[in-house]
Amino acid sequence: MSKDKTQQTVQTTGHAWDGDLQEFNNPLPSWWLWAFYATVIFAIVYWVLYPTWPVGNTYTKGVGNDITYTTTDGKEVTSHWNTRSLLLKDLADARAEQAKYVEQLKAASYSDIAKDEEKSAFAYSMAKVLFADNCAACHQAGGNGVIGPYPNLLDDAWLWGGTFEKIEETIRNGHVGNMPGFKGQLSAREIDNLAEYVLSLSGQGSDATKAQKGKPLFSSNCAVCHGQDAKGQILMGSANLTDSIWTIVNVPAAATPEAKRAAIVNLLKTGKSRQMPAWKDRLSDTEIKILTFYVHELGGGQ
Amino acid sequence: MEPQAYQSRVPIYPRAVKGRFRTLKTAILVLAYGVYFLLPWLRWDRATGTDQAVLFDLAGRRFYVFDLVVYAQDIFWLAGLLVIFALLLFFVTGLAGRVWCGYFCFQTLWTDVFMFIERMVQGNRNARIKLASSEWSGNKVLRISVTWLLWLLVSVLTGLSFTLYWGNAPDLFIQMITAQAPFAAYATTLFLTSTTFVMAGMAREQVCTYMCPYARFQGVMFDKDTLIIAYDDERGERQNGRQKPSKGLLERDSRIEQQVGDCIDCGYCVQVCPVGIDIRNGMQYQCISCALCIDACDTIMDSIGYPRGLVRYSSEHALHHERATRLNLKNLGYASALFITIAALVWSVVTRSDLELNVRQIRQPLSVQLSDGRIQNRYEIKVNNKTSRSMRYRLTMEGLNQAELDTGHFTEFEVPSERSMKIHAKVRLDPKQVTSSRQEFIFVLTPLDTKESQSVRQSSMFYTPGENLKP
Incomplete structure (x- = not known):
């Protein structure tokens, strides 16, 4: 060349x-x-x-290129080659692979999962997805909720109880939490005094005389749910008013004592009703178990 | 001549030659083949994992190279290695021309072996030309099919050996021959078998001439000091050109007297050329610098008693009696880039820790206030145990006074050999203890039950929302 x-x-x-x-x-x-x-x-x-x-x-479908896969409801489907079937087959294979681990969790108790590094790691990562699909719409992707309608799951306050059993019950059956409004029952001055007393419970009060006037009002109106010690009751999902956590009104964000009081006054007047839906019909027992474990880990549980 | 739509290949029948460079090339070939075909079978003593010395375990995401285990996260080393190879290629090309092409390229090596088989079965150059131009006969069919069968055998062994690097060689080999190996193994073997057969048997010098990108751009690395294989025009031609040794032109002295060149135009250098060029026409892009023409010319020069080196390694400057400077700025530049890259890669490999600690602060949300007023931050901590035994670790923290570290259900972690583990840690701190909303602190991971390994430290941030800070 x-x-x-x-x-x-x-x-x-x-x-x-x-x-x-x-x-x-x-x-x-x-x-x-x-x-x-x-x-x-x-x-x-x-x-x-x-x-x-x-x-x-x-x-034209092509020859000798059948794809067989199992759908979520257990049906065997055979189709000519196409990318959608390819994906469904991949998903079915992945489900089968995941099922091995899910089976293990199904049989395990909460303490079994907690003690085993591998099981808890799997439960944690699977629950992350379940949480994002089912819970994050209200409780937010990180589980921090929204002050007012949706409780924060990351802190150590457990309105309906923070043991594995209590959390599972909450997810399974849901809850309705109701803080009634007192607009008709109490006068504006009484509500103001009551609000000052509630603030003083967590050491944020600014007017001791007002708070003193509010104390008997609390015993007669609020203690039935929140308890005489104002520490809340799991049975009713009533909040602990003596700690730093506020789930309905954002008191920490209010700058002045007046603003803090006004936020509580507003809640006392109108009340607040919240609902956690029941998931027992929408999620399987194992899924609920995995989510329970995750939520318990998020806030540390009780 | 009628215009042709397509140019067909001019077949090349290189003649055998003996000499210094042929011996060197054969030695390199034997060494390269020895390494390539036998390396997958070499066993290696390891505490865990495979006992194969070199194994690229894609499924396990580990590359085993003797005592080095390369994990998926170390894969940037591969980039470093490729950069080194590229720079080495540039450096060597600038200095000594197409050394890679002539001695080391697998295209050259495999073509060499295929030509050797060809020569064993069909004879030397003249016999092969005769066979190719002869009518089809039993002898021709036999010789060509034996050649092709032997080519196929080498091709299959080549493909198979490559595949064996990606699985446990003895097991995979048995699986391959009992039809139980995975599809990918067969596909890889088949692909390499066919490419070997086609490239080394059929395409040959066309791969270098048309397909190889390096062959196309290597010219830019050349300068007038680069070593090339050159025909000494001055000596070979003198004033009256080359001539066959006829009467009166046999002795070198008489040729010099008559200003006739030392080249006796025997054509040996052209006949041995595997890419079919005439080196006497000067530097050509097809030339792969295999140096076989040097051996050919030296053989002739020896036999007629002329000094060697009519065709030799030289450079443009040397040929024209100008001063040659090997160490010019370009080559020094390549050398320093090469040195820096090698140093960086070696440093990275040597200083890799057996224990890796990765801390990621969970940012959604950054913090949460607890019932007692303290602030809690959460961290996802990944511990990677790269040692060959199961290790226990304890996680502690430094730099945040009176902070509480909560690692959930575990206080000590057992991480199996060559595995990683995620820990979800919570750090709680009274906002009165901090003055800044971002406070740096350090996670310390300490291996237990061992004294050799040092603890690993990784800094992170603790975030306190502004509204919780004391003004």
Whole structure:
């Protein structure tokens, strides 16, 4: 393949521009030609093996390319090759692989899961997805909730109890929490005094005389749910008013004592009703167990 | 001549040659083949994992290279290695030309072996040309099919050996021959078998001429001091050109007297060339610097008693009697880049810790207030045990006064050999203890039941919301 040989075979297109400009008509190397033929053959083989040509309302399906997979409700489906079936088959395979671990969790008790590094790691990562799918819409992706409607699951306050059993019960059956409004029952001044007393319970009061006036009002109106010691009752899901956590009104964010009191006054007047839906019909027992474990871990449980 | 739409390949029938460079090339070939074909079978003593010296375990996401275990997160080493290879190629090319092509490239090595088989079965150059141009006969069919069968055997062994690097060689080999190996193993073997057969048997020098990107861009690394294989034009041609040794032109002295070149135009250098060029036409892009023409010319020069070196390793400057400077700025640049990259890679490999600690602060939300007024931050901590035995660790923290560390159900962690584990840690701190909303502190992971390993430290941040800070 010396220069001399190449020059012998090079042709021009036979046309000259501007007197002496000519275009070489270089031959293609034969390996290139054969590679081109190979792509043509590849295309024909592809047409036979895979769905290709539209024919009227349908299309050629290809031969010998069936995909069989199991759907979530246990049906066996066989289809010609297509990417959707390929995905469904991948999902079915992944479900089968996951099922091995899920089976282990199904049999395990909460303390079994907690004691076993591997089981708890799996429960944690699977629950993360379940939580994002089912719970995050209200409780937020991180579980921090929204002050007012949706409780924060990361802190150590457990309105309805923080043991594994209590958390499971809450997820399974749901809860309705109701803080009644006192607008008609108590006068505006009484509500103001009561609010000052509630603030003083967690050491945030600013007016001791007002709080003193509020104390008997608390005993007669609030203690039935929140308890005489104002520490709340799991049975009713009533909040502990003596700690730093506020789940309905954002007292810590209020800058002045007046603003703090006004926030509580508002709640005392109108009340607040919250609902945690029941999940027993929507999630399997094992899913509820895994979520329970996750929520317990989020806040540390009790 | 009629215009041709497609140019067909001009077949090349290289003639055998003996000499210094042929011996060197054969030695490199034997060494390279020895390593390539036998390495997967070499066993290696390891505490855990495979006992194969070199294994690229894709499923387990580990590469075993003797005593080094490369994990998925170390894969950037591969990038470093590739950069080193590229720089080494540039450096060597700048200094000594296409050394890679001539002596080490697998295309050259495998083509060499295929040509050797060809020569064993069909004879030397003249016999092969005769066979190719002869009518089809029993002898021709036999010789060509034996050649092809032997080529196929080498191709299959090549493909199979490559596949054996990716699985436990003895097991995989048995699986392969009993039709139980995974599809990927067969596909890889089949693919490499066919490419070996086609590239080394059929395409040959066309791979270098048309397909290889390096062959196309290596020219930019050349300068007038780069070693090339060159025909000494001055000596070979003198004023009156090359001539066959006829009467009166046999002795070198008489040739010099008549200003006739030392080249006796025997054509041996052209006949041995595996890419079919004539080195006497000067430097050509097809030349892979295999140096076989040097051996050919030296053989002839020896036999007629002329000094060697009519075709030799030289450079543009040397050929024109100019001063050659090997160490120019370009080559020094390549060398320093090469040195820096090698040093960085070696440093990275040597200083890799057997224990890896990764701390990620959970940012959604950054903090939460607890019932007693303290602030809690959460951290996802990944512990990676790269040692060959199961290890127990304890996690502690430094730099946050009176903070509480809660690692849930476990206070000590058992991480199996070559495995990793995630720990969810909570850190609680009274906001009165801090003055800044971002406080740096350190997680310390201490291996227990061992004195050799040092503890690993990783700094992180503790966040306290502004409203909880004392003004």
